[in-house]
Amino acid sequence: xxxxxxxxxxxxxxxxxxxxxxxITVQYPHEKLELPERARWTVxxxxxxxxxxxxxxxxxxxxxxxxxxxxxxxxxxxxxxxxIDYFRYECGACMMCGLCTEACPFDxxxxxxxxxxxxxxxxxxxxxxxxxxxxxxxxxKAAEPKPKPAGGADEKPDGAPAAEATETAPAPDTEAxxxxxx
Amino acid sequence: xxxxxxxxxxxxxxxxxxxxxxxxxxxxxxxDHVPTGVDREQAEHLIVNFGPQHPSMHGVLRILGELxxxxxxxxxxxIGYLHRGxxxxxxxxxxxxxxxxxxxxxxxxxxxxxxxxxxxTEQLAEIEVPERALWIRTLVGEITRISSHLLWYGPxxxxxxxxxxxxxxxxxxxxxxxxxxxITGARMMFNYIRPGGVLRDLPAGIERKILEFLDHxxxxxxxxxxxxxxNEIFQLRTKGVGVIDRDxxxxxxxxxxxxxxxxxxxxxxxDRPYAAYDKVEFDVPISNEGDIYSRYLVRMEEMRxxxxxxxxxxxxxxxxxxxxKVAKVLRPPAGEAYAAVEAPRGEWGIHxxxxxxxxxxxxxxxxxxxxxxQVVEDLIPGTLLADMIVVAGSMDIVLGEIDR
Numbered sequence: 001x002x003x004x005x006x007x008x009x010x011x012x013x014x015x016x017x018x019x020x021x022x023x024i025t026v027q028y029p030h031e032k033l034e035l036p037e038r039a040r041w042t043v044x045x046x047x048x049x050x051x052x053x054x055x056x057x058x059x060x061x062x063x064x065x066x067x068x069x070x071x072x073x074x075x076x077x078x079x080x081x082x083x084i085d086y087f088r089y090e091c092g093a094c095m096m097c098g099l100c101t102e103a104c105p106f107d108x109x110x111x112x113x114x115x116x117x118x119x120x121x122x123x124x125x126x127x128x129x130x131x132x133x134x135x136x137x138x139x140x141k142a143a144e145p146k147p148k149p150a151g152g153a154d155e156k157p158d159g160a161p162a163a164e165a166t167e168t169a170p171a172p173d174t175e176a177x178x179x180x181x182x
Numbered sequence: 183x184x185x186x187x188x189x190x191x192x193x194x195x196x197x198x199x200x201x202x203x204x205x206x207x208x209x210x211x212x213x214d215h216v217p218t219g220v221d222r223e224q225a226e227h228l229i230v231n232f233g234p235q236h237p238s239m240h241g242v243l244r245i246l247g248e249l250x251x252x253x254x255x256x257x258x259x260x261i262g263y264l265h266r267g268x269x270x271x272x273x274x275x276x277x278x279x280x281x282x283x284x285x286x287x288x289x290x291x292x293x294x295x296x297x298x299x300x301x302x303t304e305q306l307a308e309i310e311v312p313e314r315a316l317w318i319r320t321l322v323g324e325i326t327r328i329s330s331h332l333l334w335y336g337p338x339x340x341x342x343x344x345x346x347x348x349x350x351x352x353x354x355x356x357x358x359x360x361x362x363x364x365i366t367g368a369r370m371m372f373n374y375i376r377p378g379g380v381l382r383d384l385p386a387g388i389e390r391k392i393l394e395f396l397d398h399x400x401x402x403x404x405x406x407x408x409x410x411x412x413n414e415i416f417q418l419r420t421k422g423v424g425v426i427d428r429d430x431x432x433x434x435x436x437x438x439x440x441x442x443x444x445x446x447x448x449x450x451x452x453d454r455p456y457a458a459y460d461k462v463e464f465d466v467p468i469s470n471e472g473d474i475y476s477r478y479l480v481r482m483e484e485m486r487x488x489x490x491x492x493x494x495x496x497x498x499x500x501x502x503x504x505x506x507k508v509a510k511v512l513r514p515p516a517g518e519a520y521a522a523v524e525a526p527r528g529e530w531g532i533h534x535x536x537x538x539x540x541x542x543x544x545x546x547x548x549x550x551x552x553x554x555x556q557v558v559e560d561l562i563p564g565t566l567l568a569d570m571i572v573v574a575g576s577m578d579i580v581l582g583e584i585d586r
Contacts, residue, residue: 004414008413008414008415014405018346024353038364039368040368064279097373099278099279111367
């Protein structure tokens with residue numbers, strides 16, 4: 001049994017030792033830490049190489065969202081082409097679980113790294129992700145590889161190149177259609 | 183006659199009469215009876231409402247204490263302030279969506295809730311989980327265990343009047359949360375473990391990051407130990423206080439570190455191995471005293487064992503797929519399944535009844551802290567007011583999992 005009080009003195013020693021260690025504090029608004037690649041924050045629409053949306057208006061994400069924060073209104077034309085009237089995202093109620101992006105068969109949405117979500121009113125946290133835009137056409141059945149199964153296990157790093165390859169295919173179609181419409 | 187306290191100051195003698203701390207005719211909200219020992223005529227006991235919103239209370243727990251001087255006569259624990267209906271909500275969620283709810287049960291160690299649910303679903307649907315997924319589950323489970331124990335160790339000292347260790351505990355926990363964020367994508371609400379495996383494979387370069395942490399943490403653990411456990415004041419506050427003997431621990435069906443501190447060697451990782459725990463070597467620390475200090479010792483030793491497990495897991499991580507082939511919408515056949523994991527707070531069990539549809543017909547979970555909280559009510563009588571919160575804190579309660 002040591003003398004009473006040595007533990008307290010030892011603790012003080014540790015405190016002093018920590019005083020001379022490098023501080024780990026980050027002066028937040030001035031310096032920011034880099035988020036890991038997988039960090040999930042708000043939902044954002046993805047675009048292909050030519051700046052076209054990838055969303056085909058299949059509504060999978062709207063159905064899969066546990067909190068019902070996604071809302072999409074579609075107008076289906078006579079030639080079955082879809083027009084997205086709005087794709088609304090209630091970010092304030094979103095829990096960033098990432099189920100929508102996992103479910104999306106076309107990688108048309110992704111989780112962004114936008115974590116500074118303080119707003120002065122709740123309305124500002126309802127985003128219009130897409131508004132009044134023609135939906136991309138899904139790739140033709142023949143060209144499309146089988147959608148990856150596995151309960152939400154589609155891994156983006158491996159799956160992304162393949163999906164992109166199929167997704168760029170319909171883009172010219174859409175453009176052509178848009179040109180016609182105009 | 184109404185008394186205006188600003189003008190009608192009664193003479194000193196009358197202070198002890200009717201006006202002195204009367205038991206109110208209407209009881210405080212939540213108290214349905216006058217606690218035993220309160221004499222309406224004498225009214226010597228004081229009823230103190232502690233929580234639910236109190237900076238030194240663990241979560242939104244409310245304790246209605248009855249005090250005789252500084253000694254607690256009784257304490258009535260009120261829960262339910264964080265009730266979100268997790269079990270009912272699970273009935274309207276698909277099997278792959280329930281994990282998001284269970285993260286918010288025990289929000290300090292959400293991985294274990296997800297893991298138990300995934301294991302129960304795999305039992306129901308008879309899914310074979312690939313080896314690598316099991317090892318990844320073990321890895322994230324142990325990382326979460328250390329971070330959870332650190333968040334017990336820090337506030338534990340705060341309860342007992344120490345401050346510094348909390349900052350150092352949070353410093354180390356931050357590194358673990360960064361690692362978890364890199365693996366799962368979120369710091370606390372992971373949504374990572376799915377029926378059939380895990381969501382994604384480990385990111386490149388994470389092993390180096392984990393090893394860096396382990397090297398740092400192995401140096402820091404003795405410091406943590408000296409800072410709090412070695413402190414004589416902390417020892418005086420905790421040794422022999424809040425003693426749960428072996429029989430009481432078993433009678434209250436305590437699990438986890440609380441049970442092992444009472445001298446019962448029961449650890450699901452050893453006794454009913456799941457994930458890859460049967461392939462790694464570790465010891466189950468136990469202590470016989472059953473007081474707060476032995477709970478402290480057991481948890482600190484558990485962190486050391488977790489470091490040991492993580493090193494072995496990193497060495498032995500097999501190659502292969504990280505998830506089994508599972509249907510996008512799971513519809514397990516009708517039946518029941520129960521799976522339990524050794525969460526940082528004890529046995530976290532999930533019981534699912536399936537009726538063959540794509541959401542569970544009923545899901546119930548066994549929150550280990552709920553059982554630990556019941557002992558608190560038993561331990562409170564006879565302790566000092568200042569010790570009451572140390573006793574409650576030593577059980578490592580998380581109100582998220584208790585209130586669901």
